[in-house]
Amino acid sequence: MIPDAQARVKAFIADFHHGWERAGQPPTGLSFDPGRSEAWLAELDQLVDSHCLPGTQTGEEGVLDSRPAHSPSSETVTEIIAQDDQATVRSVVEHGTQRTYFEYRLVLQEGSWRIGRILSFFDPPGAPLVDEGEGERLLAAAQAEGPFDPIDADLELNIPSLFAAGREVFPFGTSASLSVHRLGDISCRSGVLTVRDFGYNGFDLEPLARRVPAGTYPVEVAAVGKTNVALRLRLSDRPAASWHPARRTDGTHVIGVDYGNVIIADLANLVRCEAQQVEELYVRQTEHLDAAPGTTFSLLGDVTDSAIVTSGYGDGAYPCYWGVAADGTLVALVVDFLILTEEKLSTVTAPWRPGVVDVAGLRGIEVEIVEHDGGFTVRHRGGHIRRIRALGPDDSVLMDGDRLGTAVTGDLHSQTWPTNDQPPSGSVLELTVDRGYRHV
Known part of the structure; x- marks a missing residue:
């Protein structure tokens, strides 16, 4: 046969x-x-x-x-x-x-x-997702204690409102009702969680820096229609007195997504998997997302230890937050898919002249205008500048950065304005600055 x-x-x-x-x-x-x-x-x-x-x-x-x-x-x-x-x-x-x-x-x-x-x-049969030494390093990096980082002052968060079932919201310009679905319970025996795009397989495995108590916890996803708003792992029934960035061991609390999903899983079980096993699980579990907002499953077949959901509108970068009780106990882990948010933008202007730009409104952002043969380059780092323009004294647009390319070296962003003309006296540099968002 x-x-x-x-x-x-x-x-x-x-x-x-x-x-x-x-x-x-x-x-x-x-x-x-x-x-x-x-x-x-x-x-x-x-x-x-x-x-x-x-x-x-x-x-x-x-x-x-x-x-x-x-x-x-x-x-x-x-x-x-x-x-x-x-x-x-x-x-x-x-x-x-x-x-x-x-x-x-x-x-x-x-x-x-x-x-x-x-x-x-991509990997041969029997190949591990990561080698044993790397798995041990990842697990050891998570700690049970340590100070919580504060929320960025520019953010106006109302995380409980993301799970207020029945609340009227307007994410698409029309009225809709917020629903909350319990996907099931997942166990984390090791206390080390990873939150990531499951399609990354053996890449981007850094765990959350803070361990949770070993246990079994319910997972919920809030949605508007078929669009997921936020994912929550409930560690306790107690209310959160404060919210803090849930940082990973690499320092970021923002989850990058390129395959339209987010998974919460016990990292100790994930690093024990074979690479082919994870690839097959990814295919099988994402098939369920066509008909449901999310599902729970087992990595190794012995205990339900993972939850996977569709990530809001799809690919993007989504922040994670810890909910903390008044006594410092962890009560929730939330991934915000930034559906029920309103951007906060501010416009900052400065006189157009080569050199460091030093004006109020650029808190935490370094900006410099560099003059050279054939034009000017505006460089900036720190914070997020949405748009750069040069305006004449009559408010005419001399340069629109949206029409220019952007060069990125590390955290330094540069846009070059090719021109042989000097901006007239009284011209200004206009910067549209991202100042976070508020929940709506």
């Missing part, structure tokens, strides 16, 4: 390559031709009919790349595991030094093997 399972996968690989050739090879991976796209989808439909269970996804739907994902010349079967009516066939695709690992899950039906699922991985 094992040779039959291997034969099915090899036939799939060969037919995939033939279908890719018939559909028309694009000259580059960015090419788009509606005719080719339709032909390719027809080829994939035939491929599934011939080799797979109904509804199986090949992973190449809508993708006609300049190099086929499967080809007999580049893909080698490396392992076959069969038991009763289930089989797993593993393979590797090699293109120079680049390798992609595939796993075909097959089911025996009426004496014939059919492919039920095709998984692809």
Whole structure:
């Protein structure tokens, strides 16, 4: 029976390559031709009919790349595991030094093997998500005690209002009702939590710097319709007397998101996972997000230790906050998806002249105008400047930074204004400064 399972996968690989050739090879991976796209989808439909269970996804739907994902010349079967009516066939695709690992899950039906699922991985079978030493370093970095940082003075937060079920809100310009969904309970035996984009796999694993008491805690997500507003891990039923940035061990309390999701998980269990295990979990759990605001699951199969939700509007950067009781006890961890917020912007002007800009309103921001042959460069660091303009004495726009490129070196931002003309006397530099946000 094992040779039959291997034969099915090899036939799939060969037919995939033939279908890719018939559909028309694009000259580059960015090419788009509606005719080719339709032909390719027809080829994939035939491929599934011939080799797979109904509804199986090949992973190449809508993708006609300049190099086929499967080809007999580049893909080698490396392992076959069969038991009763289930089989797993593993393979590797090699293109120079680049390798992609595939796993075909097959089911025996009426004496014939059919492919039920095709998984692809960046790492080989058995490879750990991180090595043991790195895992120990990450876990040891989190501490049970230490001072809490204050909230930025420019922020006007009302975090409890994000979970006021039934509250009327206007996030899209029309009235809507805020709902709160309990996703379930998750356990954290180690006390070390990570909050991150689950799609990052083995990258960006830094934990929250403060440990929580080992235990099992409810997870809730607040939403407006199908848009998540905030995620909360409830560590206690006591109210929060104050809120503080929930910093990670790398110093930031803002979670970067590139795959449209945020996960809260017991880091000790995550670093014990194999890389392929995490990749498969990511695929399976994000599939649930199409029909629900979030879900809980187990990393290792023994205890529910993770929760995953759709991150607001999707990709972005989202702050985390600790809710702290009057006696210093942690009562909540909240990720704010910045849906129910209003930006706070201020406009600062200064006389246009080369050198350091020193005027009120630039608290914490360094700005300098540098004159050189062929123009001026405005440099700034610290804080967030949304827009830079040079205005004439009659308020005419001499330079609009929105039309210029921005160079970034570390935390130094530079915009260069190419001009051979000196701004007239009385011209000013206008800066639109981001001063945080308020909850609404």
